Amino acid sequence: MVSTQASIEDVWDWLGEVPDPEIPAISLVDLGIIRDITWHGDTLEVTVTPTYSGCPATSVINFEIEAALRDHGIENLSLKRQIAPPWTTDWLSEAGRAKLEAYGIAPPQPAGGPQHCPACKSTAVERISQFGSTPCKAQWRCTDCLEPFDYFKCI
Amino acid sequence: MSVTGLIRLGDNALVLGQRLSEWCGHAPALEEDIALANIALDLIGQTQLWLGLAGDREGQGRSADTLAFHRDAWDFRNLLLVEQPNRDFAVTMMRQFLFDTWHFEALTALTTHDDADISAIAQKSLKEVTYHRERSTDMVIALGDGTEESHIRMQGALDRLWPYVGEMFTRDDDDLTDMVALRPGFDAHAAATLEAATLTQPASDFAHQGGKTGARHSEHLGHMLATMQSLPRSYPDATW
Numbered sequence: 001m002v003s004t005q006a007s008i009e010d011v012w013d014w015l016g017e018v019p020d021p022e023i024p025a026i027s028l029v030d031l032g033i034i035r036d037i038t039w040h041g042d043t044l045e046v047t048v049t050p051t052y053s054g055c056p057a058t059s060v061i062n063f064e065i066e067a068a069l070r071d072h073g074i075e076n077l078s079l080k081r082q083i084a085p086p087w088t089t090d091w092l093s094e095a096g097r098a099k100l101e102a103y104g105i106a107p108p109q110p111a112g113g114p115q116h117c118p119a120c121k122s123t124a125v126e127r128i129s130q131f132g133s134t135p136c137k138a139q140w141r142c143t144d145c146l147e148p149f150d151y152f153k154c155i
Numbered sequence: 156m157s158v159t160g161l162i163r164l165g166d167n168a169l170v171l172g173q174r175l176s177e178w179c180g181h182a183p184a185l186e187e188d189i190a191l192a193n194i195a196l197d198l199i200g201q202t203q204l205w206l207g208l209a210g211d212r213e214g215q216g217r218s219a220d221t222l223a224f225h226r227d228a229w230d231f232r233n234l235l236l237v238e239q240p241n242r243d244f245a246v247t248m249m250r251q252f253l254f255d256t257w258h259f260e261a262l263t264a265l266t267t268h269d270d271a272d273i274s275a276i277a278q279k280s281l282k283e284v285t286y287h288r289e290r291s292t293d294m295v296i297a298l299g300d301g302t303e304e305s306h307i308r309m310q311g312a313l314d315r316l317w318p319y320v321g322e323m324f325t326r327d328d329d330d331l332t333d334m335v336a337l338r339p340g341f342d343a344h345a346a347a348t349l350e351a352a353t354l355t356q357p358a359s360d361f362a363h364q365g366g367k368t369g370a371r372h373s374e375h376l377g378h379m380l381a382t383m384q385s386l387p388r389s390y391p392d393a394t395w
């Protein structure tokens with residue numbers, strides 16, 4: 001049979017259109033959780049790594065990947081979970097970091113706290129709590145504009 | 156490689172995760188409520204990894220859920236520390252600090268385990284537990300060196316829980332790493348934190364034992380499991 005297999009580049013592009021279910025401003029590719037895409041014969045294997053081991057979005061993410069690829073005509077699909085090397089916020093794309101900030105979530109910084117308030121850009125910020133509305137975020141506050149905001153934790 | 160060693164790690168995470176979940180909706184402040192629920196979530200995620208691997212290696216078709224919901228108290232292999240009741244916020248935070256400090260050392264050692272699956276789970280968990288330890292350390296210092304009332308409660312919590320520290324550093328052939336070798340790292344972090352918190356480490360090293368061997372759990376575990384397991388045991392075909 002003549003194969004009409006989609007190219008790996010196309011699959012990356014398609015997954016780059018799938019929003020993260022918890023933070024829809026960024027895509028699964030931006031988040032850095034798609035680790036590999038390969039064809040094994042006529043089966044497309046997508047390797048996914050979880051952000052946090054207990055993150056409830058993980059099963060939704062697998063469902064979204066499957067739905068998106070089925071829409072593009074992929075029939076034989078295998079999702080592989082990979083936990084090592086563990087996910088790190090270093091794998092967030094530059095585009096993803098910019099989209100997070102535009103969405104009002106301060107992107108992760110190696111220093112351990114936000115660079116500035118995503119709303120007014122003031123550097124006068126303080127931590128409210130090490131945890132927030134999802135496992136990947138913490139709560140901070142700007143002491144200039146007084147807005148509370150989410151910070152994407154650096155791990 | 157011992158399946159019991161994997162079950163111990165899974166049961167520690169499961170029992171403490173369930174205990175922390177009991178705070179959901181009851182913590183003294185919204186931020187603390189969210190934080191405890193998040194830590195519980197990490198621990199339950201780690202439970203799925205450890206008990207999932209234990210079930211695979213055992214080879215009798217038991218899944219992580221089967222192990223979590225269809226064993227009785229005497230089959231659990233968690234440390235006595237993690238099954239102790241929440242009581243007040245001081246006891247909850249001190250229990251968390253003592254466990255996190257041990258957990259951090261244990262996972263660090265397991266990252267270099269010869270078994271690639273064990274090493275992978277340890278690497279994944281260690282990132283989360285590093286964050287847990289940072290938080291509980293900050294909290295012990297803030298509350299120990301806080302108000303007169305918070306200081307009294309934190310010292311009381313330390314005195315109550317210290318007899319459960321020794322069991323973490325007992326060893327036998329089922330352990331996946333030498334638990335005795337973890338003690339210096341634990342002692343260094345605990346001593347520095349308790350000093351900053353103006354708390355006094357109890358002098359006695361008496362240690363309650365029987366959790367990780369399953370020989371003698373405290374009476375608290377059965378009550379906790381009765382709540383945790385009631386739904387899947389009452390409705391064995393329930394899915395969610």
